[in-house]
Amino acid sequence: MSLVVYGAAGVFALSCVVLFRRPGSPVLGTLTVSTCAAILLGALVLVCSAPPTLAAVNDLTGVVNFGAPLTYGMLSAYSCALLVLLVNWRGGPRSRIRRRVLASMAAYALLIAVLVALFTLADAPDERLTDLDTYYANTPFMREMILLYLAGHSAATLVMCAVCVKWGREVTGLLRTGLRLILAGSLLDLVGFQLAKYTAVVARWYGHDVDFLSTTLAPPMASLGALVCSAGFVLPRLLPAAVAQWRGLGDYRRLGPLWALLRFAPTSPKPPASWWRSPRERLQWREVSIHDALLALAPYFDDRVREREREAALRAGRTAHQARLAAEAAMLTDAARRAAAHEEPPADPSTYRLRATQVSGPGALVELARTLGRSPAGAPAREGTVRAAHGWTLAEDEETHVP
CATH class of the missing domain: 1.20.1070.10 (Rhodopsin 7-helix transmembrane proteins)
Structure with a gap:
């Protein structure tokens, strides 16, 4: 008893x-x-x-x-x-x-x-x-x-x-x-x-x-x-707080494909790692970092890539919203590849703003990440971005240590 x-x-x-x-x-x-x-x-x-x-x-x-x-x-x-x-x-x-x-x-x-x-x-x-x-x-x-x-x-x-x-x-x-x-x-x-x-x-x-x-x-x-x-x-x-934390954890994971594509870009300093940080706190940091990376990649956006992908999506029978997401995912993938490979930005800079940067909350970012995850070119593009970014880092290190 x-x-x-x-x-x-x-x-x-x-x-x-x-x-x-x-x-x-x-x-x-x-x-x-x-x-x-x-x-x-x-x-x-x-x-x-x-x-x-x-x-x-x-x-x-x-x-x-x-x-x-x-x-x-x-x-x-x-x-x-x-x-x-x-x-x-x-x-x-x-x-x-x-x-x-x-x-x-x-x-x-x-x-x-x-x-x-x-x-x-x-x-x-x-x-x-x-x-x-x-x-x-x-x-x-x-x-x-x-x-x-x-x-x-x-x-x-x-x-x-x-x-x-x-x-x-x-x-x-x-x-x-x-x-x-x-x-x-x-x-x-x-x-x-x-x-x-x-x-x-x-x-x-x-x-x-x-x-x-x-x-x-x-x-x-x-x-x-x-x-x-x-x-x-x-x-x-x-x-309610537990449900919010659970949703935050889900959104944090769903942003993975997008973060994998952009993580090489300059972002705000990451806060010190702490095991007690809640999923919502981790999600907020990932949101801020993704927005910083998107801002850094904006000069590499190519309207031609976006329009080409948008028209292809519409011909395939997708809705206007789905076509826009697919077009933005293609343009973002191309911009990340260009930036990681240190290519020159397009001669005609784009003034286009991603939907994810105009809508508050993680919802629009999650939609973009899902589109990237479903894109056939998404995985190879992310792998190429990581390899290019890694090579760029090594090259910078070698230049730094040249006597």
């Missing part, structure tokens, strides 16, 4: 790291900080509730069952963090958000203080690592502490369910999916953890023993509910 709890805590922490490192997000944004705070507190609750952790805390502090108020306090702080996250996520006037956040924090800070006070007043000499709630269900002050932490957690859960149901009617898309996940996780926690705990404790009051509900059923249900709930908070914020 402890492995399950620790595993869930690890998933919590990993999701927090991924969210905090999400490219393009304000690292210290209020929503990011509140999301990470809620997830980290949830992970701490799971870690603190595991029997090995409880035993270690008790031994370290020298106070029998000290892990109980620590865990209950963490759970109360987690409940408060969820409410704060909901308030920040819902948005609204800054003054209203501030009032609600401060009210939630004050209420749960008072709750934690009362929990600690009740534990101090209680007499709980026997260490209980798995069944403390039911073992001390009839013990003065411990009984009140147990009921109070459950009530505080239930209040936050019910508020979350109500907000999710109400807000879910007003939104669509990923936000609605996230709210449904939060609602599902909250219901799992409410039924699988809280109701099980209440039932086991009340049964003890009347002399019955259904401790398995508290010791066997409640912990995994709490872990599952917390994970589903955290997925609801993270998904609407993380999935």
